[in-house]
Amino acid sequence: MAKNCKYYLEKLSAYLDNELNSAQREGVEVHLNCCADCRQYLNDLERIHGYTQDIYSSVRKNAHQDSVWNSIAAQLAENGSGTVKNPILWGRKRFAVWISSAVAACLILLSGFFAYYAFLKLNRNQCIVTWVESKKAPVMVYKDKSTNTTIIWMFSDENSVSNT
Amino acid sequence: MLKKISVLFVFLFLSAGMAVYSQSDYSHEVNIKITVIKASNERGGIDPQLSHLSSQLVRLNYSSYQFLMQDAKTGVPKDELFFTLPDGDVLRVVLLTVDEPYIKLYVAMKKAGLNTNFKIANHGTVIVGGNRFKGGSLVIAITATY
Numbered sequence: 001m002a003k004n005c006k007y008y009l010e011k012l013s014a015y016l017d018n019e020l021n022s023a024q025r026e027g028v029e030v031h032l033n034c035c036a037d038c039r040q041y042l043n044d045l046e047r048i049h050g051y052t053q054d055i056y057s058s059v060r061k062n063a064h065q066d067s068v069w070n071s072i073a074a075q076l077a078e079n080g081s082g083t084v085k086n087p088i089l090w091g092r093k094r095f096a097v098w099i100s101s102a103v104a105a106c107l108i109l110l111s112g113f114f115a116y117y118a119f120l121k122l123n124r125n126q127c128i129v130t131w132v133e134s135k136k137a138p139v140m141v142y143k144d145k146s147t148n149t150t151i152i153w154m155f156s157d158e159n160s161v162s163n164t
Numbered sequence: 165m166l167k168k169i170s171v172l173f174v175f176l177f178l179s180a181g182m183a184v185y186s187q188s189d190y191s192h193e194v195n196i197k198i199t200v201i202k203a204s205n206e207r208g209g210i211d212p213q214l215s216h217l218s219s220q221l222v223r224l225n226y227s228s229y230q231f232l233m234q235d236a237k238t239g240v241p242k243d244e245l246f247f248t249l250p251d252g253d254v255l256r257v258v259l260l261t262v263d264e265p266y267i268k269l270y271v272a273m274k275k276a277g278l279n280t281n282f283k284i285a286n287h288g289t290v291i292v293g294g295n296r297f298k299g300g301s302l303v304i305a306i307t308a309t310y
Contacts, residue, residue, distance in 0.1 A: 105176050126285040128266070135277030137294065149220040152280055154294030156301075 004031070005038055012042050016049055126150075194259050194267055195309045197236040198247050203293065204228045204300025217305050220291060224303065232302075251275070251297050255304065267308045284308050 008031045014020050015028050032039050127150035129141045137154045144151065201214060201221065208228035210218050221229050237245040239259050247255040253275035260268040266283040276295050284290055286309060293303035 101172060105173055109176055126266075127282055127288055127290045128284075129280060129282040132280040132282075133278070135279075137277075139278065139294075144220070144223045147219045147223065149223065149289065149291060150282070150284075151220075151223065151291045151293070152278075152282075153292075154276060154278060156294050156296045 005035060008032075008035070008038055009041060012038070012045055016042075016045055192262055192310045193238050193240055194262060195236060195238045196245055196257050196259070196269075197234070197307045197309070198255065199234045199305040199307075200232040200250055201303040201305065202228075202230040202232055202250075202297055202300045203303045204230070204298075206300070217289070220289065220305070221303070224291075224293070224301075226301070228300070229303070230300075249273075249302065249304070251295060251302055253295070257306070262310050267310055269306075269308060271306065286310055 008028055011020065011024065011028055015025065020028065032042060126148060127143075129150060129152065132139055132141055132152055134154050137156045140151075140153045140155065142151045142153060143149070199214070199217065201211075201217075203221070203224055203226040205226055206228045208230060210221060210229045211231040213231040213234075214221060214229055218229075232250050235247050237247070237257075239245050241259050241261050243259050245257045245259070247257070249255055253273050256270075256272045256274070258270040258272075260270055260281075262268075263283070265286045267286065268281075268283040270279075270281050271292065272279045273292075273295075278292070280292075282290060284306075287307070289305050289307045291303060291305050293301055295302040
């Protein structure tokens, strides 16, 4: 291996990646024409580069990210701005708003029904006597507040009066 | 968005209204259940069959409450229901109207000479009594349900 081979070996990777300017490329090519060791090294490098390209492309094929990023890039290109409107996410948000509204409405409705039935339960034993007439004995309408019960009592004799 | 929520609320409100309206339908059947009790100052306490009425009966201040009979009949408003009582009297119940949560009734006992008109809450109980019966008083618990 020639003395200046070290210099060109360092440049070979950049040469393969087309990162050298025209003068540098020309210099490398001149050296390669006259140096078998460096040509061999370049061949090895090309082979390795080929392997890595294959692996990278197969990984890209299997990854969904590629299509996701492509769609994002497409949307960016369409909008001409940095804002990406994801239709799926936007739909989910709207659905969530609908669901929460429906749940809130149901809760209001249920609380209304509970209040209504609580009112009915409170009034369970309520009785309102509009009128009462007894032809044979005095009659009394008594409302017991503790049990919320209405009693219509006919006093048929003295014993009844003493009891009530 | 607000419009859609408003429409949803209106729909729910109307549904609730319809449900309440259907509950107050006059075609609802009304069940009248009577429990006839002999209240006296003999020994005995409250009959186990009257446990559901015990809190109301104790207010009458008798020492014994004996279960005599129970009967239930169903009708719609404007119907007349007749119950024969142990003392031979007939309890006549006319179902007047159902006006939520009340049921309006006319109750008459021919032999006892009692006529009364009252409205009672659904599942409510009214106690009518005082007639002498076998050394005690006849007590009738009237429960109305629709």
